[in-house]
């Protein structure tokens with residue numbers, strides 16, 4: 001509305017100024033051709049001779065001698081008029097052949113236009129004409145301007161209301177029914193934002209559900225060992241256990257407590273990994289082969305306990321990573337390869353342009369291959385538990401790989417073995 005008001009005022013102002021200039025030019029052009037005709041034909045002399053006097057006429061013709069005295073004037077006849085030598089248009093005409101000027105008229109809102117021309121005999125013909133001044137023009141256009149302004153005001157109010165409503169409607173609809181964003185139809189320019197909000201909302205819902213499921217799973221997983229611990233401890237406390245049994249119960253308590261610790265460690269690790277941004281700052285150049293070598297050393301006794309041979313080969317591979325996380329990743333993969341193996345089995349850790357952990361263990365059937373990376377998913381729950389698994393190992397591996405922008409692929413055949421490859425992005 002403000003823009004409309006300002007543009008109307010500016011338009012009226014400048015159009016009037018420009019058209020008034022044009023009008024002035026036209027008036028002077030007319031006066032100039034009149035003066036030329038009068039001078040060329042010696043009409044002033046004839047009018048004087050005829051005694052032509054007409055004060056109401058639109059044009060006033062004055063004939064001035066070289067010394068400035070008035071020879072003839074069509075309004076008064078010319079007698080007893082003061083010397084005109086000092087009138088600007090007259091002196092200009094005497095000097096340069098022609099002159100012009102505008103003076104305020106006594107009549108309200110009018111101006112007098114003067115044009116003077118020197119004739120061949122040295123006398124000056126001056127023509128005066130009264131015409132509307134610029135204020136006059138403004139005053140005449142005022143009602144129209146006002147009408148246009150009022151009309152534009154109402155039109156702009158209407159358009160502003162209409163546009164604002166149209167802009168805001170989809171946003172309001174979206175806000176009102178966040179759970180059903182597909183029902184909102186947005187205009188083209190808003191569509192990308194709406195789409196992003198939709199996606200984000202979907203993600204938020206999904207994350208909330210995953211978190212809820214995770215919490216439920218965690219509670220369930222923690223409950224089992226705690227129930228065992230509590231039960232065995234109660235039996236001991238009641239004095240119901242013989243010495244031999246007491247020993248067994250204590251062992252069970254210890255085993256379940258270990259399990260609890262392992263679970264809590266993994267859960268903490270996962271929740272820390274959720275803030276992936278924290279890790280980016282700790283990235284450094286690390287050699288995957290060196291990490292695999294240390295891991296192989298550390299796992300050798302465990303492998304021996306399971307009757308599994310662990311071997312390592314390959315070449316140095318520098319990647320940009322968090323060292324502890326990378327150690328955890330290699331450790332988890334080796335640990336699985338040993339635990340889901342058989343006596344006399346093998347684990348081959350190879351570092352080339354990627355990390356490969358291969359075993360000839362029990363394998364994973366095709367239908368479970370996708371799911372093993374889920375939190376708490378275990379193909380064989382009792383085997384996992386017996387070997388100290390938490391069901392979170394591969395979830396952590398997947399998460400660590402994501403933090404590093406690495407991709408994981410899994411190949412497995414039941415009874416033949418499993419190969420997991422981790423490919424890191426170039427450490428540039």
Ligand code: ADP
Pocket residue numbers: 336337338340359361362363364372373377378379380384385388389390391392393394395418
């Ligand atoms: P867990 O703590 O139970 O080992 P993981 O997340 O590490 O949990 O693994 C999920 C499941 O995937 C395991 O319970 C197991 O059934 C299967 N799995 C993982 N690695 C292997 C492997 N190398 N060979 C066979 N099965 C495996």
